[in-house]
Amino acid sequence: MTAVDPSSPEGPETPGAGDTVGVVGTGTMGQGIAQVALVAGHTVRLYDAAPGMAEAAAEAIAARLARLVDKGRMSAADRESALARLRPAAELAEFADAVLVVEAVREDLAVKQELFGALEEVVAPDCLLATNTSSLSVTAIGGALRQPGRFVGLHFFNPAPLLPLVEVVSGFATDVTSATRAYELARAWGKTPVACADTPGFIVNRIARPFYAEAFAVYEGQGADPATIDAVLRESGGFRMGAFELTDLIGQDVNESVTRSVWHSFFHDVKFTPSLAQQRLVESGRLGRKTGQGWYGYGEDAEQPEPHTAEPADPPAHLVVEGDLGPAAGLLGLIKAAGIPVREEEEDHGTRLVLPGGGQLALADGQTSVEFRDVVYFDLAFDYRSATRIALSASQDTSPRTVAEAVGLFQALGKKVSLLGDVPGMIVARTVARLIDLAHDAVAKGVATEEDIDTAMRLGVNYPAGPFAWSRTLGRTWAHSLLDDLHMRDTSGRYAPSLALYRHAYASENRESAP
Structure with a gap:
């Protein structure tokens, strides 16, 4: 450099x-x-x-x-x-x-x-x-x-x-x-x-690729529709716009071309693979606002789709919090303020809440709901206090009571709730983890400094925080752990943590374990 x-x-x-x-x-x-x-x-x-x-x-x-x-x-x-x-x-x-x-x-x-x-x-x-x-x-x-x-x-x-x-x-x-x-x-x-x-994409166009790619992947996997994904990114993730509405504004052809250029320049690295769904949109001539139709319609009579929002449900009578809630620690105060009795137990089970029916509620960690009995995952929020929507993920094996209690809990906190399919890593969590990973990789390869990367992502694409600021807030091992879980479930290499992120997390563990 x-x-x-x-x-x-x-x-x-x-x-x-x-x-x-x-x-x-x-x-x-x-x-x-x-x-x-x-x-x-x-x-x-x-x-x-x-x-x-x-x-x-x-x-x-x-x-x-x-x-x-x-x-x-x-x-x-x-x-x-x-x-x-x-x-x-x-x-x-x-x-x-x-x-x-x-x-x-x-x-x-x-x-x-x-x-x-x-x-x-x-x-x-x-x-x-x-x-x-x-x-x-x-x-x-x-x-x-x-x-x-x-x-x-x-x-x-x-x-x-x-x-x-x-x-x-x-x-x-x-x-x-x-x-x-x-x-x-x-x-x-x-x-x-x-x-x-x-470097391909310089700072912003290199590091921003997961913001679009993960939203499109959730859509292609039938996890949620564009309006719901966009709403979760805005109202939970704190992003100014969702990926679908933003690419409609940029122009689908322009955004897809940049993605394809970065992918080609990185010798078809799977981490930068373009979206087939977006390619089909471009091929159909639906380029976004400039053509009157993209992911959404923009004509005078076009109806704007509403995000999926769960029907009202009763809040749980009580909760048991096991272990440290980590990045979701801010929820505990909100739950208590809502008048829901909470019993805290110091057990090393990660981020987990036990609902009255015995079902569990856990922060998205890259695992799927189908792997565990009766669990609902909830997505990461930039700030749980100010977030107005929370996404939940459940499988066909999750009991209706557990889903209802999870929905009722977040509604009691004043949040709208969007139910997704069984989406490992949800929407915000896996997007942020990948942004953090690409940022660490860029610094390790001499692309730019941490400070310049954070500045570029805040000012260039209006992110609520830079990847390194996010990493410091979420914990040094958080992104690596989530991506490692995702990589075990998708071995294509798309979610494999970079060596730089591994070093970052491993060095942290060494320091914490040192006498």
Whole structure:
């Protein structure tokens, strides 16, 4: 990983206000990046190979700035000053005085390599060259350059003017000074930069894959419908959106393409395998909001499906809590506050509650309900106090009384309850465990630091917590234990804990057992 050293950059200074920034490609991302540079005080030149597109993009940016003025977020004088610095370019030769050129053209390696080869003939030797690619290798794009050391990835998130995160990606040949200049530039533009190595998906698109993959796997396994899975991720997991509604917003074709690109780049690693159900959705042309139909319908008359919510049930008369509730410890206070008598027993049975009928209620741990007599699993919640929905999992062998008592318990705590099929690891728990696993693996392989990964996942995809913050809250061995249980039941390797996560959990056990 090429380091970023903001404390003592060497070589050319970081581009400042007034310097010329070139943007090639005038689609949504190109316009957004140009707007960010413009508002930061730069002269911005826009170029697009298609005639008239640069002029149209300049008009679109002007219209967006006018809306900012209308909303009181920008003064009219600042808008006029910005527009005076915005110049469509007829040819790449107009970038001769640029201190930075950012490319945002289509995701085609040959096209990008050809473009940067042409730019290298025009710009000054100290001009930074950057790609906004989200799926291609920064190393490969810059590999054809005579000076690959000045080439870097600047991956903005859409919409670029609003979202704060920028991934500063160092290719194999990127100089530390170039990465540092790009990092400082992003920070000067009011963004939150994170440094990462050139790895498939960088930080966010690499580590976020389980958020989509596990939701789709539960659906494909007939564990629950999309509306229920989304509701559980939002109302129990604390995620801003569920996987199905989010991919409808992103575009099924776009999301599936990124997943497939990461999978191919990791030589078909089973941990990144695309979803067959999503592939079928793309093949049918149901791409989400932009086509009016994806997992959900978006026409005027489209009915939005409701998540499965259990009918009211009576709360249990009492409970026995055996052992330490671990990540679900917050439930104990809620149960007592609801007026349900609780007897606590200090037995090492993990997270388990015994219901009046003799059935058991346990936090999802990667095992299935069918393996044990009369057990209901409940899913992980980001915060059990604020969670408004809890998912339960039971098998055909779980007694109706146990299911009813489990449903009634959580309803007594003010939660809606969604009953799933026999889904090992449930929804939130297995998703979070896999996020934690990929994050540890990324750090161990030099992709990024723990701090930058947590920052990227919070700001890039609005997770309620970063994977390492989650890991600290849940306990060092929690994710490894759950994934190990899942791996015993699915030996494909999809859930096999990484060596990094194993070391993390094992080191913790050694420290705890040391005298």
